[in-house]
Amino acid sequence: MLKILKYSFYDLIRSRWSYVYLAFYLLLGFVLLFLNNDLSKAVITLMNVIIILVPLIGTIFGVMYYYNSKEFTELLLAQPIKRSSIFIGQYLGVALSLVMSLVLGLGIPFVLYGLFESSAIWDFSLLLVTGAMLTLIFTALAFNIALYNENKIKGFSYAILLWLFLAVIYDGLFLLSLIIFETYPLDKFTLIATVFNPIDLSRILILLKLDISALLGYTGAIFNQFFGTSLGLMSALGMLTLWVILPVWNIKRKAQKKDF
Amino acid sequence: MTKAALFRFLFIVFISFSFSNGFAQIEVCKTCPIKTIKEGIKQAKPHQKIIVKEGVYKEYMLIIDKPLTLITKEKATIDGENKGDIIQIFADSVTIDGFHIIHVGSSHTTDYSAIRVDRSSHFLIQNLELRKIFFGIMLAKSKYGTIRNIKVFGDAVQQHNSGNAIHLWHSNHVLIDNNTLIKSRDGIYLEFSDDCVISNNISRENIRYGLHFMFSNRDEYRNNTFENNGAGVAVMFSKKIKMIDNHFQYNWGSASYGLLLKEINDAEIIGNTFEQNTIGINVEGTNRINYKNNTFKRNGWAIKVNGACYENVFTHNNFLYNSFDVSYNSRINNNTFNENFWSGYTGYDLDKNGFGDIPYRPVKLFSYVVNRTPNTIILMRSLFVDIIDFSESVSPAFTPDNLMDERPLMKQVK
Numbered sequence: 001m002l003k004i005l006k007y008s009f010y011d012l013i014r015s016r017w018s019y020v021y022l023a024f025y026l027l028l029g030f031v032l033l034f035l036n037n038d039l040s041k042a043v044i045t046l047m048n049v050i051i052i053l054v055p056l057i058g059t060i061f062g063v064m065y066y067y068n069s070k071e072f073t074e075l076l077l078a079q080p081i082k083r084s085s086i087f088i089g090q091y092l093g094v095a096l097s098l099v100m101s102l103v104l105g106l107g108i109p110f111v112l113y114g115l116f117e118s119s120a121i122w123d124f125s126l127l128l129v130t131g132a133m134l135t136l137i138f139t140a141l142a143f144n145i146a147l148y149n150e151n152k153i154k155g156f157s158y159a160i161l162l163w164l165f166l167a168v169i170y171d172g173l174f175l176l177s178l179i180i181f182e183t184y185p186l187d188k189f190t191l192i193a194t195v196f197n198p199i200d201l202s203r204i205l206i207l208l209k210l211d212i213s214a215l216l217g218y219t220g221a222i223f224n225q226f227f228g229t230s231l232g233l234m235s236a237l238g239m240l241t242l243w244v245i246l247p248v249w250n251i252k253r254k255a256q257k258k259d260f
Numbered sequence: 261m262t263k264a265a266l267f268r269f270l271f272i273v274f275i276s277f278s279f280s281n282g283f284a285q286i287e288v289c290k291t292c293p294i295k296t297i298k299e300g301i302k303q304a305k306p307h308q309k310i311i312v313k314e315g316v317y318k319e320y321m322l323i324i325d326k327p328l329t330l331i332t333k334e335k336a337t338i339d340g341e342n343k344g345d346i347i348q349i350f351a352d353s354v355t356i357d358g359f360h361i362i363h364v365g366s367s368h369t370t371d372y373s374a375i376r377v378d379r380s381s382h383f384l385i386q387n388l389e390l391r392k393i394f395f396g397i398m399l400a401k402s403k404y405g406t407i408r409n410i411k412v413f414g415d416a417v418q419q420h421n422s423g424n425a426i427h428l429w430h431s432n433h434v435l436i437d438n439n440t441l442i443k444s445r446d447g448i449y450l451e452f453s454d455d456c457v458i459s460n461n462i463s464r465e466n467i468r469y470g471l472h473f474m475f476s477n478r479d480e481y482r483n484n485t486f487e488n489n490g491a492g493v494a495v496m497f498s499k500k501i502k503m504i505d506n507h508f509q510y511n512w513g514s515a516s517y518g519l520l521l522k523e524i525n526d527a528e529i530i531g532n533t534f535e536q537n538t539i540g541i542n543v544e545g546t547n548r549i550n551y552k553n554n555t556f557k558r559n560g561w562a563i564k565v566n567g568a569c570y571e572n573v574f575t576h577n578n579f580l581y582n583s584f585d586v587s588y589n590s591r592i593n594n595n596t597f598n599e600n601f602w603s604g605y606t607g608y609d610l611d612k613n614g615f616g617d618i619p620y621r622p623v624k625l626f627s628y629v630v631n632r633t634p635n636t637i638i639l640m641r642s643l644f645v646d647i648i649d650f651s652e653s654v655s656p657a658f659t660p661d662n663l664m665d666e667r668p669l670m671k672q673v674k
Binding site: 047048051052167168169171172174175178179182186187190194199200203204207223 | 629632633635636638639640641642643644645647
């Protein structure tokens with residue numbers, strides 16, 4: 001598995017797209033810091049980027065890589081290698097190279113602007129951790145979609161749809177249900193509904209860290225009680241990890257049974 | 261020298277002699293003939309000056325019933341030993357200067373205070389330091405006085421068993437200047453007190469309000485700093501209040517705001533700075549108020565309008581990086597927003613006259629939704645919310661469609 005991981009990883013970090021991705025984050029980081037020079041404000045702006053863009057890139061890259069390397073995968077399948085190693089190795093190769101671009105691309109500008117002397121370091125690390133988690137989650141989901149769909153076009157559209165659903169439509173339905181059932185106590189429902197969407201979960205996690213939790217009023221107080229403690233933070237990160245583990249486990253399960 | 265001139269001379273000598281006699285100072289100290297302040301007050305004639313030397317005087321219920329000046333240059337301490345009111349003033353033209361007053365003692369039935377001024381006028385209370393108090397300075401039905409350079413360090417924890425640092429009840433024409441008021445219930449509380457001026461004070465970490473008006477008219481407060489108070493500053497049921505050049509900052513919490521206006525008419529709010537409050541100004545039932553040259557910076561809500569507000573004018577204000585600039589809970593708008601600077605404005609100025617060419621709508625659909633269903637705040641900063649805000653700003657359906665700034669400024673107001 002490690003060999004395949006290494007191969008995919010090197011293959012990807014040599015590819016043009018990884019550089020474009022890395023360059024994009026570098027540029028974004030430098031421009032943001034150049035424009036307001038305030039680390040904590042830049043972290044807020046970055047949050048908006050991370051919770052929208054990172055899942056999108058993860059999904060597209062994952063699907064694209066799977067379809068592009070399909071012939072090579074079939075070649076590998078002819079060899080005496082465990083199926084799970086092939087697919088998990090490829091998945092990790094893609095996900096880790098994306099995580100690396102993200103961490104380096106955002107890390108370098110912020111470190112150069114004096115992140116280590118700033119109080120924003122914890123917020124920033126939380127931002128990077130959630131960004132990395134989102135990459136892992138959405139790449140895994142993309143691999144799942146690709147495994148289930150032989151047809152490239154279908155796979156791509158499902159992947160885009162998945163991103164659209166979790167980034168936009170889910171929040172719309174969430175908002176609607178909150179308004180329709182406004183006469184009921186909704187605190188538990190709100191908490192559960194955010195946990196079921198990794199994008200919402202990451203957003204809330206970062207918002208609560210960014211000192212605007214008081215804005216969230218009574219609802220925020222409940223969230224703060226839950227996520228504000230280190231136990232809550234751990235459980236939220238645990239939830240995100242679960243979001244990684246389940247799709248990866250399904251990749252393994254599906255790959256074992258799939259007929260090529 | 262004529263006879264008349266001699267008489268005049270003698271008369272002046274006589275007058276000045278008798279006056280100097282009358283103004284002879286009384287000294288109070290541990291080794292003087294007069295050892296207690298109470299004894300000093302008892303022996304003093306009207307308009308006499310009592311000088312208290314250094315030391316701790318364990319006294320309370322010092323009743324001043326004649327015009328006196330009670331002064332210490334050596335920071336003498338009066339320790340009330342938690343027994344009740346420490347100084348009570350029932351006479352006009354009394355001056356209290358320079359003391360440390362500690363241990364007032366609390367009660368659930370009586371408002372004990374370090375200094376109580378009752379039905380008196382022309383008092384001057386200055387340069388005091390109050391610690392371990394219940395109420396600090398309490399004015400009742402008094403007028404034409406000055407309170408300045410007072411430092412109050414309270415230790416209030418709960419509202420029901422703590423008092424206010426400076427409390428005015430039915431007291432008019434009082435100047436409250438240059439005081440530092442920390443950790444009481446209210447920093448300054450005015451009830452039925454008209455024509456007072458409150459200036460250059462710092463009021464912070466009070467558990468209820470930094471400044472609190474009830475039924476007080478024509479008062480003015482300027483250049484004060486209100487910081488980190490439990491709920492901010494409250495101005496309620498008052499008319500013609502002037503609020504000028506104050507700083508309201510860091511009033512942060514789920515029930516906090518910089519300034520609460522309730523049932524206020526004809527006020528002027530000019531040149532104030534609201535920074536990092538959960539709600540900058542919470543407005544309810546206010547009419548004919550001019551908001552001018554204020555800066556709202558990084559608040560949760562800059563202005564939250566809760567209804568029954570008519571003919572208010574917002575002009576030349578800066579709205580900088582607030583999560584919500586203006587929030588409304590109805591579709592009816594009778595207030596005017598004109599020529600303000602909005603950091604969220606994305607329009608352009610083709611004719612270069614300094615005003616944006618397309619109007620700015622400060623009320624977002626999301627703030628309307630949040631007003632209706634507070635739980636939805638959890639979706640703040642999500643992409644979906646940005647999308648509905650954008651579509652609402654293109655064609656308003658839920659927010660007041662006449663609520664907009666027709667001439668948004670392109671540059672910040674200095």
